[in-house]
Amino acid sequence: MRGGLLKPEWTRLPRRAAGAGQRARAGAHAIVRRYGYLQLDTVAIAGARSHALVLLSRLEGMDPALGEALLQPGEPLFEYWGHEASWLPLELYPAFEWRRREFRVHPWWGDLLGEHKALATEIVQRIEQDGPIRSLDLEGEGSGPWWGLKTAKKVVTALWSAGDLAVRERRSFQRTFDLTERVIPEAVRARPLAFEESLRRLLRRALAGHGWAQTSTLAQTWRLRNLRQEIATALEELREEGAILPCDLVDAEGKSWSGWIRPDDLERTARLAGLRPRRDRGVLLSPFDPVLWDRVRVQRLFGFEQVLEIFKPAAQRVYGYYCLPVLAGDRLVARVDLKAERGAGRLHVLHLHYEADSPGAADREAVQTALARYAGALHLVVEWAE
Numbered sequence: 001m002r003g004g005l006l007k008p009e010w011t012r013l014p015r016r017a018a019g020a021g022q023r024a025r026a027g028a029h030a031i032v033r034r035y036g037y038l039q040l041d042t043v044a045i046a047g048a049r050s051h052a053l054v055l056l057s058r059l060e061g062m063d064p065a066l067g068e069a070l071l072q073p074g075e076p077l078f079e080y081w082g083h084e085a086s087w088l089p090l091e092l093y094p095a096f097e098w099r100r101r102e103f104r105v106h107p108w109w110g111d112l113l114g115e116h117k118a119l120a121t122e123i124v125q126r127i128e129q130d131g132p133i134r135s136l137d138l139e140g141e142g143s144g145p146w147w148g149l150k151t152a153k154k155v156v157t158a159l160w161s162a163g164d165l166a167v168r169e170r171r172s173f174q175r176t177f178d179l180t181e182r183v184i185p186e187a188v189r190a191r192p193l194a195f196e197e198s199l200r201r202l203l204r205r206a207l208a209g210h211g212w213a214q215t216s217t218l219a220q221t222w223r224l225r226n227l228r229q230e231i232a233t234a235l236e237e238l239r240e241e242g243a244i245l246p247c248d249l250v251d252a253e254g255k256s257w258s259g260w261i262r263p264d265d266l267e268r269t270a271r272l273a274g275l276r277p278r279r280d281r282g283v284l285l286s287p288f289d290p291v292l293w294d295r296v297r298v299q300r301l302f303g304f305e306q307v308l309e310i311f312k313p314a315a316q317r318v319y320g321y322y323c324l325p326v327l328a329g330d331r332l333v334a335r336v337d338l339k340a341e342r343g344a345g346r347l348h349v350l351h352l353h354y355e356a357d358s359p360g361a362a363d364r365e366a367v368q369t370a371l372a373r374y375a376g377a378l379h380l381v382v383e384w385a386e
Contacts, residue, residue: 024059024061024062024063024066025066025070025075027059027062028055028059028062028066028067028070029070029075029076029077029089031054031055031058031059032070032077032087032088032089033089034208034209035205035208035209035290036082036088036089036092036202036205036206036208036209036221037082037083037086037087037088037221037290038051038054038055038070038086038087038088039051039054039082039083039084039085039086039288039290039293040079040084040085040086040087041084041286041288042173043310043322044340045321045322045338045339045340046322046324046338046339046340047064047338047340047342047347047374047378047380048064048067048340048377048378049067049068049173050286050287050288050289051067051068051070051087052064052066052067052068053067053284053285053286053289053324054067054285054286054288054289054290055067055070056284056374056377057283057284057285057286057289057327060373061377062377063377064377064378068170068172068173069170069171070087071087071167071169071170072169073168073169073183076089076090076091077089077090078090078093078166078167078183078184079166079167079170079175080093080096080099081096081099081103081161081223082096082222083220083221083222083223083293084223090184090185090188091188092201092202092205093184093188093189094188094191094192094193094198095193095197095198095201095202096198097163097192097193097198098195098198100161100162100163103158103161103162103163104162106157106158106161106162107161109154109158112154112155112158113155113158113159113162116151116155119151119152119155120155120158120159120164123152123155123156123159124159124164124165124179127165127177127178127179128179131178132168132176132177132178132182133156133176133177133178134174134175134176134177135153135156135174135175135176135177136174138152138153138156156177159177160177163180164179164180165177165178165179165180166178166179166180166182166183166184167183168182168183195230196230196233196234199224199227199230199231199234200234200237200238202221202222202224203218203231203234203235203238204238204243204244204262206218206221206222207244207260207261207262208262209221209290210290210297211261211265211269212247212249212259212260212261212265212269213259213260213297214257214258214259214260214297215231215232215235215259215260216296217259217294217297218231218235218260219231220294235260242263243262244260244261244262244263245260245261245262245263245266246258246259246260247259247260247261247266249300249301251300257300281328281366281369281370281373282326282327282328282333282365282366282367282368282369282370283326283327283328283369283370283373284324284325284326284327284336284370284371284373284374285324285325285326285327285332286324287306287308287322287323287324287325291327292306292325295307298332302330302331302332304325304332304355306325307319307323308323309321309323310322318353319335319337319351319353320335320336320337320350320351321337321350322337322338323335323336323337323351323353324336324337324338326366326367326370327370328362328363328366328370331355332355333354333355333356333359333363333366333367334352334353334354334355334359334363334366334367335352335353335355336349336351336352336353336367336370336371337349337350337351337352338350340378340380341380342378342380345379345380345381346380346381346383347371347374347375347378347380347381347382347383348383348384348385349371349382349383349384349385350385351385352367354367
């Protein structure tokens with residue numbers, strides 16, 4: 001279903017929202033609700049981080065600064081482990097009660113809270129008495145008011161993962177932690193869901209964002225591991241309720257893959273198939289866009305090999321450090337490697353790769369349109385590498 005990138009009448013999502021006012025904020029919230037999450041990422045070399053890029057691709061005219069300041073006190077969002085660290089709709093908070101219980105033993109660091117009970121208690125008491133604490137206050141090696149800053153930072157993260165603390169807001173991508181009861185409304189905290197209902201809710205939300213998806217994609221959306229039977233049971237219950245339908249994807253060569261779709265989306269797909277092809281303007285996608293992170297799915301739907309070369313040595317990169325694919329209609333037509341130089345007002349195009357060996361005028365126009373739209377949002381001038 002083009003990941004929420006179809007026309008508004010098909011997606012029920014706004015496509016334009018200028019600036020960073022209430023209309024733009026409401027549009028951004030609608031996008032997060034549609035997918036169920038907005039994945040966070042630190043890389044800002046292209047001029048905006050992934051979470052802002054995802055919003056910019058869907059909300060033309062939005063101020064990129066909104067993508068960094070979306071999580072604030074009173075907003076209907078919370079930060080937690082969704083697909084990865086993500087901003088999620090507040091109504092999904094009860095559906096992650098099982099994960100908060102599970103993460104009392106941290107998935108990376110083990111029983112950190114059990115090993116450092118005194119420090120965990122000290123941190124919670126200090127926040128209770130003195131107010132929220134910034135992650136920036138826990139950086140470095142200094143002695144300061146905290147003993148063992150590296151350990152303290154891990155313990156704070158573990159307390160957040162376990163649900164004892166919550167992220168109050170982010171400023172310049174730095175988190176501010178507070179007591180959960182000061183961040184998450186009591187009405188939301190008071191109604192945690194049983195695991196089985198949580199699973200059904202999360203699977204339905206994942207499918208709403210993907211349009212069509214295989215079971216593996218739905219599981220990966222929320223990083224649901226070692227739950228194969230539980231997921232199969234939940235999907236069968238949703239099928240019996242009529243909330244989802246089994247649906248095969250068949251490619252041009254007749255090969256099929258079993259998956260799932262919502263009844264409304266199946267009807268919408270049939271209506272789309274009857275439309276005449278239209279010439280869509282190009283738009284840049286984050287490499288972590290909900291449309292792109294499942295590389296197997298991207299290959300099957302678009303015939304596009306999505307690669308991320310951040311961790312490759314420069315000499316081994318084919319496309320570039322942080323490539324943004326260009327979507328035009330239902331085709332991924334190119335990818336560009338960008339570097340923003342905000343002080344000089346420049347957006348450098350370091351590399352451009354077209355998917356077609358001989359790209360046509362429509363593909364070239366899509367790339368130019370996508371770059372112009374993005375550069376305009378950042379108030380930068382496009383500059384091509386020689």
